[in-house]
Amino acid sequence: MTPNKRLPDLPTELLHLISSDLDLKENLSLCRVARRLHAICLERIYGSLTLENLPKILRACKTILSRPEAGSLVRELRIVCHTKHAVFEKFYNILQSALRQMTNLRILHVWSPKLFGAVASIDFPKLRECTLPGPSGSTCFPFLRRHPTITCLYMIAEEDSLPSPHPTVVMPELYRFEGTDEAARCIVPGSPVSLLGIVWPARENVDFLRGFESIAASTSEVIHLSTLIYSWDPALVVHVRKYIPNIQHLQIMNPLGSLTAPISENDFLTTVEITLRSLPCLIGIVIAETSFHRSFPIDLIASALESQFDLVRRWGDFCPTLLSVCLSSEKTTWHRVVDDMWFPGNPLLDCAESLECIKWLLGRIARSPDLPAIYRSFARYFGGSAGFSLLEEAAKRDEDLPPFDLVRLEDGRTVIDFSYNL
Numbered sequence: 001m002t003p004n005k006r007l008p009d010l011p012t013e014l015l016h017l018i019s020s021d022l023d024l025k026e027n028l029s030l031c032r033v034a035r036r037l038h039a040i041c042l043e044r045i046y047g048s049l050t051l052e053n054l055p056k057i058l059r060a061c062k063t064i065l066s067r068p069e070a071g072s073l074v075r076e077l078r079i080v081c082h083t084k085h086a087v088f089e090k091f092y093n094i095l096q097s098a099l100r101q102m103t104n105l106r107i108l109h110v111w112s113p114k115l116f117g118a119v120a121s122i123d124f125p126k127l128r129e130c131t132l133p134g135p136s137g138s139t140c141f142p143f144l145r146r147h148p149t150i151t152c153l154y155m156i157a158e159e160d161s162l163p164s165p166h167p168t169v170v171m172p173e174l175y176r177f178e179g180t181d182e183a184a185r186c187i188v189p190g191s192p193v194s195l196l197g198i199v200w201p202a203r204e205n206v207d208f209l210r211g212f213e214s215i216a217a218s219t220s221e222v223i224h225l226s227t228l229i230y231s232w233d234p235a236l237v238v239h240v241r242k243y244i245p246n247i248q249h250l251q252i253m254n255p256l257g258s259l260t261a262p263i264s265e266n267d268f269l270t271t272v273e274i275t276l277r278s279l280p281c282l283i284g285i286v287i288a289e290t291s292f293h294r295s296f297p298i299d300l301i302a303s304a305l306e307s308q309f310d311l312v313r314r315w316g317d318f319c320p321t322l323l324s325v326c327l328s329s330e331k332t333t334w335h336r337v338v339d340d341m342w343f344p345g346n347p348l349l350d351c352a353e354s355l356e357c358i359k360w361l362l363g364r365i366a367r368s369p370d371l372p373a374i375y376r377s378f379a380r381y382f383g384g385s386a387g388f389s390l391l392e393e394a395a396k397r398d399e400d401l402p403p404f405d406l407v408r409l410e411d412g413r414t415v416i417d418f419s420y421n422l
Contacts, residue, residue: 046073053081057115058091061098071101078109079119092118111156116140125149131156141186144169153187155179175220181211189217197226200236208235212243223281226251232268241278250279251286265289269311269327276319285315286326286333296329298352302360304328305344309364312342332357341374347382348412355406358382358414363401366391387416 046064051057057079064071095118105124109131110116116132120139129152132140144150151173170190177187178197188196196215200206206229215222222244229236232254240247254265265287272287296304304327312325312334325342326333331353334342345357365371365379366388379388387404394401406414 043073046070048076048078049074050078051081054083054087054091057081057095061094064098064101065094068101071098072104074102074105076107077102077105078107079115080109080111081115083112083114087114087118095119096122109154119143123147128152130154141167141169144171144187148172150174152176153178155183155187178226181214184211185214188214191218192220193218194220194222195224196222197228199228200230202230204231204233206231206233206235208233208239212239216243221246223247224249226253228253228255230254230256232265234268234271237268237271237275241275245278246281247279248281248283250282250284252288253286254289256289273311273315273318276315276322279319280321282319282322284324284326285322288326288328296332296353298356301332301353301356305332305357305360306364308334308344309342316340316342329353337378338374340372341378343378347414350408350412355408355414358406359404362388362391362416366395366401369395382414384415387418390418391416 049060051060064074095115099119099122102124104126106126107129108119108124108127109129110119111131111133113133117139120143123146127147127149130147130150131154132143133156140155144153148171150171153171153174153176155177156179168186168189171187172191174187174191174193176195177184177191177193179187180199181201184196184198187193196218198211198215200208200211215225223246225240225244225247227236229252236252240250269287272285276282308325308327312327315325316322316336320339323336324333331346331349331351332344334344335346337343343357344361345354347354347358362379362383365375368375376388383391383406391401391404402418405417407417408414
């Protein structure tokens with residue numbers, strides 16, 4: 001029996017796995033092997049569509065209209081085209097006709113306000129996740145009212161683009177919302193939002209009160225708040241304490257740093273520290289000038305960790321529930337290992353940032369005999385007893401620590417190596 005004849009007899013789960021590992025052309029070829037494979041490959045081809053430009057949108061729509069079964073296979077549609085030009089009525093009609101065939105659509109992301117006009121009048125009975133562009137103005141609200149099944153909503157409406165007075169839309173199944181504070185005031189009150197992302201206006205003296213009053217009006221307790229601010233305004237933290245005291249995860253990002261801030265980041269951190277005692281459920285906190293997912297310069301890691309170490313330990317004392325603190329980069333996030341020990345980064349992660357974090361901590365432990373005993377146990381585990389003892393002896397003599405490197409062992413641990421400096 002030939003391989004082609006045996007392939008259709010494989011279990012459905014395995015065929016789906018094979019199809020998911022193939023590119024478009026390979027799936028098209030596999031479609032011709034057998035009827036069973038044809039159905040599985042079509043589901044893979046049309047299940048998730050990402051359309052980056054108008055010609056690609058037009059081709060996809062014409063294909064769906066020529067294959068009636070294809071539209072019902074689309075589960076996720078991302079229209080990431082950012083056209084600013086007027087679109088011909090014929091194009092709109094073709095797009096709308098294709099969208100009406102997508103009766104099983106669950107995820108819809110539309111970035112262009114021009115193209116959302118074609119989407120706004122279509123009903124998707126199974127829609128669960130949606131991104132609406134801005135300024136979409138009042139057209140987005142009738143669309144949302146017709147789609148009460150949405151659980152995740154991202155509104156990228158521009159500031160002051162929404163109609164006034166602000167309409168309100170109650171979304172009975174919405175648990176995650178991200179957008180401007182202006183959009184939040186329209187959506188969050190009366191909806192069961194517990195995961196929230198807010199972009200505050202890019203100006204000083206932001207009116208946080210109205211936004212937090214809307215947050216407090218959610219029918220579910222907000223446990224995760226991610227915010228984008230453009231100045232280190234302590235009023236933000238004060239409102240968090242007042243309106244969502246049981247928050248578990250708080251992320252505050254400021255892309256401009258202290259350039260427009262009425263106070264410095266250090267003063268802002270002082271306000272956060274004072275507030276921590278009033279946040280009894282806080283598990284994780286991120287405060288950074290840029291996206292903490294970006295890489296952090298290796299040569300700056302040691303100085304950053306040195307400046308953060310005492311602060312992080314104090315925060316842990318003030319807030320016993322706190323398990324993670326990020327003040328610079330995701331890969332240098334502080335984690336509470338046990339009650340009185342904090343470690344930067346992931347010691348088992350095989351990357352340069354992880355090794356730099358371990359090197360810094362080994363040196364700090366050697367120079368700090370007053371640290372809890374658990375730190376020395378860690379140092380001997382991840383540095384080796386012999387190597388760490390040499391660091392301790394140098395520290396006791398008030399000498400500079402000898403330069404060293406770290407070698408990764410097979411079990412994931414590291415050991416101090418002085419040989420590279422010989």
